[in-house]
Amino acid sequence: MDQFKYFPNKRPDEEIILLLRRHWHAIVKYFLVLILEVVLPVIVFIIFTQFTEFVWEKGSPISVAVFFSASAYYLFIWLFFFHHWVEYYLDVWVVTNQRIINIEQKALFSRTVSELNIDMIQDVTSEVKGKLATILKFGDVHIQTAAEEKRFIFEQIPHPQEVATRITELHIKQEKKVNSSNPISQMPSEDSSNESNVSQTF
Amino acid sequence: MTFPLYVFLIIYAVVFLIYVFFSAFLFYHIFRFGYWDSSTKFMVFLYFLVTIGILLSTIIYTIDIDWSETITLFSDTQFNFSFY
Numbered sequence: 261m262d263q264f265k266y267f268p269n270k271r272p273d274e275e276i277i278l279l280l281r282r283h284w285h286a287i288v289k290y291f292l293v294l295i296l297e298v299v300l301p302v303i304v305f306i307i308f309t310q311f312t313e314f315v316w317e318k319g320s321p322i323s324v325a326v327f328f329s330a331s332a333y334y335l336f337i338w339l340f341f342f343h344h345w346v347e348y349y350l351d352v353w354v355v356t357n358q359r360i361i362n363i364e365q366k367a368l369f370s371r372t373v374s375e376l377n378i379d380m381i382q383d384v385t386s387e388v389k390g391k392l393a394t395i396l397k398f399g400d401v402h403i404q405t406a407a408e409e410k411r412f413i414f415e416q417i418p419h420p421q422e423v424a425t426r427i428t429e430l431h432i433k434q435e436k437k438v439n440s441s442n443p444i445s446q447m448p449s450e451d452s453s454n455e456s457n458v459s460q461t462f
Numbered sequence: 463m464t465f466p467l468y469v470f471l472i473i474y475a476v477v478f479l480i481y482v483f484f485s486a487f488l489f490y491h492i493f494r495f496g497y498w499d500s501s502t503k504f505m506v507f508l509y510f511l512v513t514i515g516i517l518l519s520t521i522i523y524t525i526d527i528d529w530s531e532t533i534t535l536f537s538d539t540q541f542n543f544s545f546y
Contacts (some may be wrong), residue, residue: 279527318528321467321522321533328470332477338512339481339488346488350495363495368487397512 271358277430278355278423282348282416283398290344297337298364301330311376343368353414355427358434360403362412376412378434382403386424468529474520485513 309316316323350365361375381403388399399420403412417423489506496502 318523319528321531324467324524324527325470325533325535327520327523328474331516332474334516335478335481335513338509338516342485342488342505342509346491346496349502349505350491365491365495368484368491442535 273357274359275357276354277357278353278426280353280355280417282351282424283393283396283418285396285398286416287345287348292340294337294341298334301333325398353417355423355430355431360412360427362414374412376403376405378430379438381431382426384424384427384431386420388420401427455461464532465535466529467527467531467533470533471529478510478517481513485509 308314314322347365347367350363350371352361352363354361354363357378359375359377360381361373364372364374366372383402383404385402385404386399387402388394388397393399393416398418399415401414401417401420401424403414405412414420414423492502492506
């Protein structure tokens, strides 16, 4: 499988390090709702036939109406579950050796793709909140960028601590690479007075 | 209000067309933006299987139905189920 097939603007020498999706519990939640939606009408129907004079007779007008309604209902709850699965499946965070890409399927007709360079990262925080998250080992990773007030959030991903560590390692590696290729950046940084002089010149 | 039973068939056909329309959009997203890996293959297979299952059971149920028969909705007698 070509991992770069759907990858936006692949750069030269770029490698995928991590391809992350939400933890499986995110879709299991919808699956449990689906089971409830399947079982509940059947239970209601059984109770209804037990406590009323209604008799299910194949081919009778009322049973045709009920059967068609039930069929349409089951088609649509299945469609909604599949829609949730597509949203879950298309929400992807890709960490490469050069950048982080956040691909978010917000709704059926709303898709956002944002990216940031690894060397722009200022701070990486992992957060595991709640009993379920602790037991199932999932949580959020917050990535603060240097240039803007922008924050990337990897939501409900498995093993957030390991991911945060991996991103920090990649950031250090990338920084070293940039420093070694750019000798000016290796020079000792100028003091604040010089910086103010520069700004005055402009 | 009295309707012939085939009205339900027409309504169901319209509902199924809407279902097909939205399914097509979902599949467009999968094939355009997703990876064709084992979990996608499994879900697409399952989706078709369940859809065909529901459709087939409906078709089987409708065999031998007299579509010219009528149903009276929203009257006092049709949904007057007395509880025991």
